[in-house]
Amino acid sequence: xxxxxxxxxxxxxxxxxxxxxxxxxxxxxxxxxxxxxxxxxxxxxxxxxxxxxxxxxxxxxxxxxxxxxxxxxxxxxxxxxxxxxxxxxxxxxxxxxxxxxxxxxxxxxxxxxxxxxxxxxxxxxxxxxxxxxxxxxxxxxxxxxxxxxxxxxxxxxxxxxxxxxxxxxxxxxxxxxxxxxxxxxxxxxxxxxxxxxxxxxxxxxxxxxxxxxxxxxxxxxxxxxxxxxxxxxxxxxxxxxxxxxxxxxxxxxxxxxxxxxxxxxxxxxxxxxxxxxxxxxxxxxxxxx
Amino acid sequence: xxxxxxxxxxxxxxxxxxxxxxxxxxxxxxxxxxxxxxxxxxxxxxxxxxxxxxxxxxxxxxxxxxxxxxxxxxxxxxxxxxxxxxxxxxxxxxxxxxxxxxxxxxxxxxxxxxxxxxxxxxxxxxxxxxxxxxxxxxxxxxxxxxxxxxxxxxxxxxxxxxxxxxxxxxxxxxxxxxxxxxxxxxxxxxxxxxxxxxxxxxxxxxxxxxxxxxxxxxxxxxxxxxxxxxxxxxxxxxxxxxxxxxxxxxxxxxxxxxxxxxxxxxxxxxxxxxxxxxxxxxxxxxxxxxxxxxxxxxxxxxxxxxxxxxxxxxxxxxxxxxxxxxxxxxxxxxxxxxxxxxxxxxxxxx
Amino acid sequence: xxxxxxxxxxxxxxxxxxxxxxxxxxxxxxxxxxxxxxxxxxxxxxxxxxxxxxxxxxxxxxxxxxxxxxxxxxxxxxxxxxxxxxxxxxxxxxxxxxxxxxxxxxxxxxxxxxxxxxxxxxxxxxxxxxxxxxxxxxxxxxxxxxxxxxxxxxxxxxxxxxxxxxxxxxxxxxxxxxxxxxxxxxxxxxxxxxxxxxxxxxxxxxxxxxxxxxxxxxxxxxxxxxxxxxxxxxxxxxxx
Numbered sequence: 071x072x073x074x075x076x077x078x079x080x081x082x083x084x085x086x087x088x089x090x091x092x093x094x095x096x097x098x099x100x101x102x103x104x105x106x107x108x109x110x111x112x113x114x115x116x117x118x119x120x121x122x123x124x125x126x127x128x129x130x131x132x133x134x135x136x137x138x139x140x141x142x143x144x145x146x147x148x149x150x151x152x153x154x155x156x157x158x159x160x161x162x163x164x165x166x167x168x169x170x171x172x173x174x175x176x177x178x179x180x181x182x183x184x185x186x187x188x189x190x191x192x193x194x195x196x197x198x199x200x201x202x203x204x205x206x207x208x209x210x211x212x213x214x215x216x217x218x219x220x221x222x223x224x225x226x227x228x229x230x231x232x233x234x235x236x237x238x239x240x241x242x243x244x245x246x247x248x249x250x251x252x253x254x255x256x257x258x259x260x261x262x263x264x265x266x267x268x269x270x271x272x273x274x275x276x277x278x279x280x281x282x283x284x285x286x287x288x289x290x291x292x293x294x295x296x297x298x299x300x301x302x303x304x305x306x307x308x309x310x311x312x313x314x315x316x317x318x319x320x321x322x323x324x325x326x327x328x329x330x331x332x333x334x335x336x337x338x339x340x341x342x343x344x345x346x347x348x349x350x351x352x353x354x355x356x357x358x359x
Numbered sequence: 360x361x362x363x364x365x366x367x368x369x370x371x372x373x374x375x376x377x378x379x380x381x382x383x384x385x386x387x388x389x390x391x392x393x394x395x396x397x398x399x400x401x402x403x404x405x406x407x408x409x410x411x412x413x414x415x416x417x418x419x420x421x422x423x424x425x426x427x428x429x430x431x432x433x434x435x436x437x438x439x440x441x442x443x444x445x446x447x448x449x450x451x452x453x454x455x456x457x458x459x460x461x462x463x464x465x466x467x468x469x470x471x472x473x474x475x476x477x478x479x480x481x482x483x484x485x486x487x488x489x490x491x492x493x494x495x496x497x498x499x500x501x502x503x504x505x506x507x508x509x510x511x512x513x514x515x516x517x518x519x520x521x522x523x524x525x526x527x528x529x530x531x532x533x534x535x536x537x538x539x540x541x542x543x544x545x546x547x548x549x550x551x552x553x554x555x556x557x558x559x560x561x562x563x564x565x566x567x568x569x570x571x572x573x574x575x576x577x578x579x580x581x582x583x584x585x586x587x588x589x590x591x592x593x594x595x596x597x598x599x600x601x602x603x604x605x606x607x608x609x610x611x612x613x614x615x616x617x618x619x620x621x622x623x624x625x626x627x628x629x630x631x632x633x634x635x636x637x638x639x640x641x642x643x644x645x646x647x648x649x650x651x652x653x654x655x656x657x658x659x660x661x662x663x664x665x666x667x668x669x670x671x672x673x674x675x676x677x678x679x680x681x682x683x684x685x686x687x688x689x690x691x692x693x694x695x696x697x698x699x700x701x702x703x704x705x706x707x708x709x
Numbered sequence: 710x711x712x713x714x715x716x717x718x719x720x721x722x723x724x725x726x727x728x729x730x731x732x733x734x735x736x737x738x739x740x741x742x743x744x745x746x747x748x749x750x751x752x753x754x755x756x757x758x759x760x761x762x763x764x765x766x767x768x769x770x771x772x773x774x775x776x777x778x779x780x781x782x783x784x785x786x787x788x789x790x791x792x793x794x795x796x797x798x799x800x801x802x803x804x805x806x807x808x809x810x811x812x813x814x815x816x817x818x819x820x821x822x823x824x825x826x827x828x829x830x831x832x833x834x835x836x837x838x839x840x841x842x843x844x845x846x847x848x849x850x851x852x853x854x855x856x857x858x859x860x861x862x863x864x865x866x867x868x869x870x871x872x873x874x875x876x877x878x879x880x881x882x883x884x885x886x887x888x889x890x891x892x893x894x895x896x897x898x899x900x901x902x903x904x905x906x907x908x909x910x911x912x913x914x915x916x917x918x919x920x921x922x923x924x925x926x927x928x929x930x931x932x933x934x935x936x937x938x939x940x941x942x943x944x945x946x947x948x949x
Contacts, residue, residue: 305497
């Protein structure tokens with residue numbers, strides 16, 4: 071029965087990874103940016119909540135009201151200034167720039183908040199759970215995170231598929247030069263795409279902060295899992311990212327079930343195996359001829 | 360070509376030996392020929408330093424040489440082969456732990472150093488097949504994952520110190536002053552060999568192949584450059600270098616800790632060194648290491664600020680000064696390490 | 710003659726060290742069809758792309774009396790300068806209808822809307838939800854033209870629309886042109902097929918290595934003159 075619990079926990083964990091990877095996927099798919107600072111941005115979101123919430127006992131769900139909008143503005147500004155400029159020098163430059171920013175961000179958080187770990191309070195929600203029987207426990211919080219992940223992914227998909235701005239973003243992703251020829255203000259639209267991506271990472275950071283303790287350097291692991299989820303799921307597919315996240319989550323929890331110390335290792339090894347066997351991922355978006 | 364009443368005659372210009380119509384192809388530059396003398400002097404001076412300086416200073420210089428090795432090899436990977444890796448710490452770790460293991464089984468750590476480097480190259484060979492399945496930024500992530508996996512596997516072994524690390528045996532038998540000097544000379548030799556190795560690789564056919572790959576991979580394949588093999592060789596050389604650097608770390612610090620040797624901060628250092636100095640030239644990483652090192656020493660007491668400042672400088676240079684400091688200083692195409700070809704007017708002829 | 714709709718003066722465009730356009734000037738009046746011809750690499754596409762706002766240039770570009778030399782591409786679209794680029798450049802992950810609708814982003818109103826452009830080519834309405842990658846080259850070209858028309862252009866730039874298409878299809882497409890001319894739209898087109906270009910054009914300009922070698926009305930020049938300008942022979946060569 072513990073195995074079933076492990077599977078359930080793995081799927082729930084997958085929700086968190088998928089939520090985090092959503093922004094990563096957008097930044098790469100639309101803007102061609104491999105954002106190595108994405109993990110640190112998530113952690114930054116959690117720290118913003120820590121800094122702005124009135125007390126350490128305030129329910130961090132309130133932070134969902136102000137962190138995403140702040141991050142959206144931050145994303146828009148970053149894209150129109152630094153990121154666009156570095157993309158002009160090439161994708162490898164952007165990689166190095168985001169890596170450098172990641173280091174700067176981590177150390178700035180270290181200076182600002184010290185190395186102590188924090189966590190975000192969700193009040194009594196943290197202990198509530200479905201307990202269908204004695205060995206299965208589905209925490210409301212974790213289930214909530216999975217639900218939020220699915221909702222966010224669905225909203226982003228809808229936004230891209232059904233709205234005018236979403237259409238412009240998809241056009242920009244396909245061919246940015248043609249996009250400018252048809253009259254799209256590419257810099258502005260790129261900024262919007264970045265804003266959406268940053269907003270999602272803000273939400274992911276809050277979720278991560280509620281899920282577990284975090285510190286200035288927590289971004290690294292999250293980043294690796296996020297990219298692994300995107301690669302396992304197949305580049306270009308948002309729902310594939312959910313699948314990828316669940317695969318990683320399952321690997322981690324089932325591995326931990328076998329031996330508590332190998333959970334994280336199992337997840338990474340599963341990724342390497344998928345990479346060796348199916349480098350295009352499990353659900354790559356169809357590539358048109 | 361000449362035409363005369365329907366016949367077309369084609370005459371090719373005759374090729375005088377050694378040069379064609381007034382130009383010569385040379386490999387060295389005036390600057391590089393002049394640089395050889397001072398370089399030998401610098402090397403001799405560096406070798407003599409342990410007799411002149413305090414122990415602390417020679418220890419610091421060991422760290423400088425480690426950084427130089429890492430910067431040079433990362434530059435080879437990213438600046439020439441286009442392989443932007445953030446996972447070289449995988450081989451720093453393997454190199455350090457190889458020395459530890461060998462020392463635990465009776466080998467002298469200094470003898471273990473080259474063995475450890477070779478072990479890294481051996482490990483890098485199958486790893487390259489795996490990580491080369493990814494491109495660009497995803498390759499970078501893949502290397503980071505590999506480093507993480509190596510670390511997680513290593514810390515499972517309690518005899519190697521587990522998660523907290525352990526001391527390197529056989530080093531306590533040395534007199535401390537002698538140990539410092541030997542460590543310093545080992546580091547100097549490794550740095551010099553790395554410089555030489557990079558220079559040889561870049562001057563060779565591999566080097567030309569790499570420049571072609573860097574400029575346009577598809578075109579390079581089209582003219583017959585064996586791209587995967589060129590990249591693999593560079594990846595192995597970089598692993599060798601990182602392994603030697605890791606081995607030096609183990610020897611100079613007298614112990615091996617997983618968070619230290621497998622830490623991603625080493626990638627940060629390598630990348631910053633090359634971004635500041637200039638990517639894609641031999642001289643760039645040397646300048647970058649000097650600047651980075653000076654900054655590191657100056658800001659040593661400021662805690663996390665030094666990485667914030669250095670990181671910001673590196674980011675700024677990546678965006679606004681891609682050629683790095685060497686590129687900014689080098690208006691005249693100076694090449695102290697001549698790895699390219701130059702076409703010069705032949706004044707010796709007619 | 711009325712004021713020209715578009716005037717370009719002494720355009721110089723560089724790609725790295727290569728000079729693609731040298732001191733090229735031209736004028737286009739409303740209601741006119743002007744063809745730019747020349748061999749590969751002569752600079753024709755560069756000229757169109759520069760007018761569309763994709764390349765910076767020295768010199769001046771004046772549209773409807775206003776200097777637009779420094780304006781971005783999307784700002785020029787808002788003014789009514791719309792290009793159908795070489796190679797169609799449709800958006801692969803958008804459907805036929807979405808590709809056309811995206812042309813409305815500039816907000817220009819006029820006679821062309823989705824219904825009107827669907828009326829131009831019979832097959833489009835029924836296949837509006839198909840992915841454009843499933844269409845033939847000719848069909849894609851037609852979608853690209855509709856995408857440009859729906860922006861209600863004042864100046865239409867057509868870059869090599871016959872490239873890669875069967876002559877029959879090319880004929881069909883050029884037959885649509887007269888429907889547009891009644892609107893006082895100006896058309897500036899680049900064509901490899903010189904004969905086709907000269908059939909539809911009121912004026913033409915020939916480029917060679919970035920320079921203008923001949924300009925005027927097709928009626929004023931013989932085929933030999935055009936050939937000479939195209940290939941760069943001296944104009945007075947004795948006939949063999």
